Amino acid sequence: MPSRRAFLKDTGRLTIAFCLLGALPAAEALAADDPRPGSLQDNPRLNAWLEVLADGRVRVLTGKIEIGQGIGTAVAQMAAEELNLPLNRVEVVLAETGRTPDERYTAGSASIEQSALSVRWAAAAARQQLLQLAAKRLRVPAATLQLADGAVRTADGRQHLTFAELLAGRQLTGEVPADTVLKPKNQHQVVGQPLRREEIERMVRAAPVYVQDMRLPGTVHARVLHPPGPGARLRGVDEAGLRQAVPGLLRVVVDGSFVGLLAADEWTAIKAHDWLKPRLQWTAGPALPAGQALPEVIRALPAKVDEVARRGDVASAPATGEKSFRATYFKPYLMHASIGPSCAVALFDKGTLHLWTHSQGVYPLRAAVAKLLGLPEDQVHAKGVPGAGCYGHNGADDVAAEAALLARAYPGHPVRLQWTREDEHLHEPYGSAMLFDLQARLDARGRLTHWHMELWSDTHSARPAGQPDKLLPAQLLAKPFEYKRAELSGGTSRNSEPLYQIPNMLINAHSFAGPLRVSALRSLGAFGNVFALESGMDELAQLAGQDPWAFRLAHLTDERARAVIEEARRLTQNVQAGPNEGLGMAFAQYKNQAAYLAVVARVWVSPEDHTPWVRQLWAAIDAGEVINPDGLRNQTEGGLIQAASWTVLEQVQFDQQQVRSHDWESYPIYRFDEVPRVEVSIVSRPDQPPLGAGEAAQGPTAAAIANAVHRACGVRVRELPIRPWKLAPSSAES
Amino acid sequence: MEATTFTLHVNGRPHQVQADPATPLLYVLRNQLGLNGPKFGCGMQQCGACMVLVDGFAHPSCQLQVHRVGAAPITTLEGLTRPDGSLHPVQQALVELQAAQCGYCLNGVAMCAAGLLRQYARPDEQTIRNALFRVLCRCGTHERYIRAVQRAAELGASG
Ligand code: FES
Numbered sequence: 001m002p003s004r005r006a007f008l009k010d011t012g013r014l015t016i017a018f019c020l021l022g023a024l025p026a027a028e029a030l031a032a033d034d035p036r037p038g039s040l041q042d043n044p045r046l047n048a049w050l051e052v053l054a055d056g057r058v059r060v061l062t063g064k065i066e067i068g069q070g071i072g073t074a075v076a077q078m079a080a081e082e083l084n085l086p087l088n089r090v091e092v093v094l095a096e097t098g099r100t101p102d103e104r105y106t107a108g109s110a111s112i113e114q115s116a117l118s119v120r121w122a123a124a125a126a127r128q129q130l131l132q133l134a135a136k137r138l139r140v141p142a143a144t145l146q147l148a149d150g151a152v153r154t155a156d157g158r159q160h161l162t163f164a165e166l167l168a169g170r171q172l173t174g175e176v177p178a179d180t181v182l183k184p185k186n187q188h189q190v191v192g193q194p195l196r197r198e199e200i201e202r203m204v205r206a207a208p209v210y211v212q213d214m215r216l217p218g219t220v221h222a223r224v225l226h227p228p229g230p231g232a233r234l235r236g237v238d239e240a241g242l243r244q245a246v247p248g249l250l251r252v253v254v255d256g257s258f259v260g261l262l263a264a265d266e267w268t269a270i271k272a273h274d275w276l277k278p279r280l281q282w283t284a285g286p287a288l289p290a291g292q293a294l295p296e297v298i299r300a301l302p303a304k305v306d307e308v309a310r311r312g313d314v315a316s317a318p319a320t321g322e323k324s325f326r327a328t329y330f331k332p333y334l335m336h337a338s339i340g341p342s343c344a345v346a347l348f349d350k351g352t353l354h355l356w357t358h359s360q361g362v363y364p365l366r367a368a369v370a371k372l373l374g375l376p377e378d379q380v381h382a383k384g385v386p387g388a389g390c391y392g393h394n395g396a397d398d399v400a401a402e403a404a405l406l407a408r409a410y411p412g413h414p415v416r417l418q419w420t421r422e423d424e425h426l427h428e429p430y431g432s433a434m435l436f437d438l439q440a441r442l443d444a445r446g447r448l449t450h451w452h453m454e455l456w457s458d459t460h461s462a463r464p465a466g467q468p469d470k471l472l473p474a475q476l477l478a479k480p481f482e483y484k485r486a487e488l489s490g491g492t493s494r495n496s497e498p499l500y501q502i503p504n505m506l507i508n509a510h511s512f513a514g515p516l517r518v519s520a521l522r523s524l525g526a527f528g529n530v531f532a533l534e535s536g537m538d539e540l541a542q543l544a545g546q547d548p549w550a551f552r553l554a555h556l557t558d559e560r561a562r563a564v565i566e567e568a569r570r571l572t573q574n575v576q577a578g579p580n581e582g583l584g585m586a587f588a589q590y591k592n593q594a595a596y597l598a599v600v601a602r603v604w605v606s607p608e609d610h611t612p613w614v615r616q617l618w619a620a621i622d623a624g625e626v627i628n629p630d631g632l633r634n635q636t637e638g639g640l641i642q643a644a645s646w647t648v649l650e651q652v653q654f655d656q657q658q659v660r661s662h663d664w665e666s667y668p669i670y671r672f673d674e675v676p677r678v679e680v681s682i683v684s685r686p687d688q689p690p691l692g693a694g695e696a697a698q699g700p701t702a703a704a705i706a707n708a709v710h711r712a713c714g715v716r717v718r719e720l721p722i723r724p725w726k727l728a729p730s731s732a733e734s
Numbered sequence: 735m736e737a738t739t740f741t742l743h744v745n746g747r748p749h750q751v752q753a754d755p756a757t758p759l760l761y762v763l764r765n766q767l768g769l770n771g772p773k774f775g776c777g778m779q780q781c782g783a784c785m786v787l788v789d790g791f792a793h794p795s796c797q798l799q800v801h802r803v804g805a806a807p808i809t810t811l812e813g814l815t816r817p818d819g820s821l822h823p824v825q826q827a828l829v830e831l832q833a834a835q836c837g838y839c840l841n842g843v844a845m846c847a848a849g850l851l852r853q854y855a856r857p858d859e860q861t862i863r864n865a866l867f868r869v870l871c872r873c874g875t876h877e878r879y880i881r882a883v884q885r886a887a888e889l890g891a892s893g
């Protein structure tokens with residue numbers, strides 16, 4: 001592996017990192033009784049996660065990338081805690097093939113649950129090994145020794161050996177055992193503290209933080225041209241005309257319907273792109289179902305039906321005094337809409353492809369790109385470098401694959417490919433539109449007895465996952481890779497099952513292949529499912545003549561669920577809704593197994609133009625043990641605001657030929673004049689395991705806003721987004 | 735167009751650059767002067783990622799053609815940091831309040847805030863929201879940004 005090794009230029013390292021190529025992820029096969037985090041079971045070697053440097057500092061390696069969630073700080077806190085080290089003596093290496101553990105994707109709010117906990121275990125195992133080494137050298141029992149400041153000391157402080165002295169050029173070895181003793185939580189000093197993320201200082205100083213900021217010597221600039229709509233194919237390129245109009249192009253790469261332009265200077269690449277774009281001729285793809293109501297389009301699509309949950313009998317004969325309820329909810333296609341369009345740098349050098357990418361999964365991307373280019377996997381090296389926030393599977397993998405194709409066409413030079421705003425808006429995979437038919441029944445006392453949900457969705461998981469077919473350019477090449485649609489993904493039914501106690505329940509998921517490209521968007525199906533479920537709960541509370549808080553609590557036995565709802569109620573107990581204002585609440589436990597979160601929304605609906613103004617959002621969150629409370633707060637605040645924008649503004653628009661949401665005017669998101677104030681209260685559970693939290697706010701926020709709008713103006717909006725024209729008085733129920 | 739020589743005044747220093755006169759200032763700053771502060775977000779004056787101060791006023795650089803800049807002083811995020819390396823109150827406040835998630839939009843916020851505070855020492859919340867209107871943030875860091883600008887105003891007043 002000389003080329004890979006040559007790439008690891010760390011002078012301070014004691015040994016070459018354990019080469020992880022053979023470590024295959026096997027989450028499916030995880031032992032149920034193994035207390036170690038899944039990522040650690042996949043990569044059990046201690047030195048996969050942690051290295052001691054010659055100067056006594058510690059380096060931790062995580063297979064996750066930084067996407068604004070603060071994972072670097074969280075893993076550093078874990079290692080510092082277990083090893084009694086100051087935080088500034090812990091260095092963090094983020095996802096890189098051949099270097100860091102293979103943790104597949106940075107997704108599903110699992111960075112803390114998986115990566116940070118693996119580092120905690122590895123650091124604890126390192127502590128045990130260091131204590132034992134010192135005990136042997138000093139001939140004292142290990143139990144009498146202490147760790148402080150990068151050294152092991154005797155209790156009287158007379159003798160001490162630094163980590164580097166103890167290891168004498170070697171590295172900690174072996175596996176992290178399942179019986180590793182973790183530091184008792186009541187002794188924690190670093191974990192649980194709201195520590196600052198050091199990268200924020202680098203951001204304010206305009207340091208090169210992002211892949212967009214990389215400037216390797218000899219870099220050339222690239223732009224690509226994509227088909228205007230799904231299925232459109234290129235008819236021809238007037239290369240001579242282009243070269244005459246824009247001199248100085250280094251390469252014009254045309255492979256099937258994939259077109260890339262390379263220039264030494266970025267402005268030349270842009271001018272060439274802008275000249276060529278209106279002059280490219282495309283055959284039309286299949287017409288998109290524009291001009292019809294999307295919910296009805298979706299309902300009519302062929303679908304595969306899967307039963308998500310069944311208990312009791314939803315079709316049992318009606319009892320006396322019972323009330324029944326029926327409603328249909330809808331969420332449209334939504335965009336990730338990253339502020340920085342996707343970007344990648346690729347270098348094809350001496351047979352090896354190097355990729356710098358903001359992909360959420362460097363290992364799966366490596367495997368997919370290797371197959372796309374027909375290279376052995378060990379001749380592809382991918383390093384994670386932060387991009388702008390992605391919120392799921394956006395254009396990151398596609399742009400990396402395209403940069404790889406262009407780098408192969410221009411070997412020996414780093415190729416920096418920057419997507420345009422329009423590339424990102426039109427070609428990122430969206431979050432699927434979803435449709436929900438709910439039927440529910442209440443008994444004479446107002447208790448929920450029946451819950452029957454039929455839901456429709458396209459997949460929420462079309463990541464490359466090691467295969468080339470899902471990379472955007474793979475389908476455009478002269479020799480295309482046939483797109484293999486993922487079977488029904490778990491993401492579709494995420495949070496479709498209520499946490500409420502309901503004796504008779506049936507939930508069916510209808511999986512369709514819709515007209516637009518889709519994949520994972522923050523919280524996957526949970527956003528739509530919780531919007532439908534928690535809107536329905538408010539409507540049912542009204543039907544039962546009950547207060548929405550009491551109605552939910554009456555159906556909930558989970559103490560932690562009740563506690564966040566009570567906390568949200570406490571936060572807002574003195575808040576009075578003014579004229580044309582409403583307060584609404586909603587609750588969910590993300591994935592029914594991660595963080596618990598309750599939201600209250602205060603919404604004012606303008607009596608003049610019916611615009612819903614979300615004034616304020618409050619959230620109470622229980623994410624178990626909190627590693628960095630400020631990080632949790634920051635992510636939750638962001639989730640509330642982003643979800644509010646999705647709820648009141650956003651919808652991907654298309655006509656028969658193509659998507660029409662191609663910029664920030666045709667796909668508006670919240671601006672500073674509209675954003676609500678947000679307040680987050682953490683229900684701390686230091687004795688519980690940490691729970692994924694980064695996506696917990698999405699669903700409850702949507703329902704809380706819809707519920708507040710209903711109270712503000714009497715209109716129940718069941719089809720997102722909540723646009724002003726849906727709130728005109730004529731839409732009000734009698 | 736033929737490349738032309740321009741003298742730009744960026745962060746207090748003159749810089750000679752050769753560029754097609756139609757080149758947006760953003761690319762000259764990033765690729766010729768090696769600055770990271772201004773970022774590409776849309777190229778259409780819609781998102782504020784590329785914001786700089788032109789003559790003290792926040793202005794997007796993605797459509798500002800380099801030949802139109804003339805002798806106007808340009809300040810980028812780099813130029814807010816003082817020569818001794820200490821931070822401008824806006825930068826200080828952003829760090830203090832940990833106001834960033836991915837941080838890609840931070841440049842736009844910082845430059846608009848710096849422009850605002852030159853004109854209004856103690857802006858109220860609505861004035862701050864208006865001043866940041868041209869900047870889009872997808873991570874939802876708005877609340878912290880607004881509070882950071884308020885904090886920067888305090889720091890500026892005391893500093
Ligand atoms: S990049 Fe200039 S405003 Fe968006």
Ligand code: FES
Binds near residue numbers: 339834837839874
């Ligand atoms: S912090 Fe990510 S876009 Fe604003």
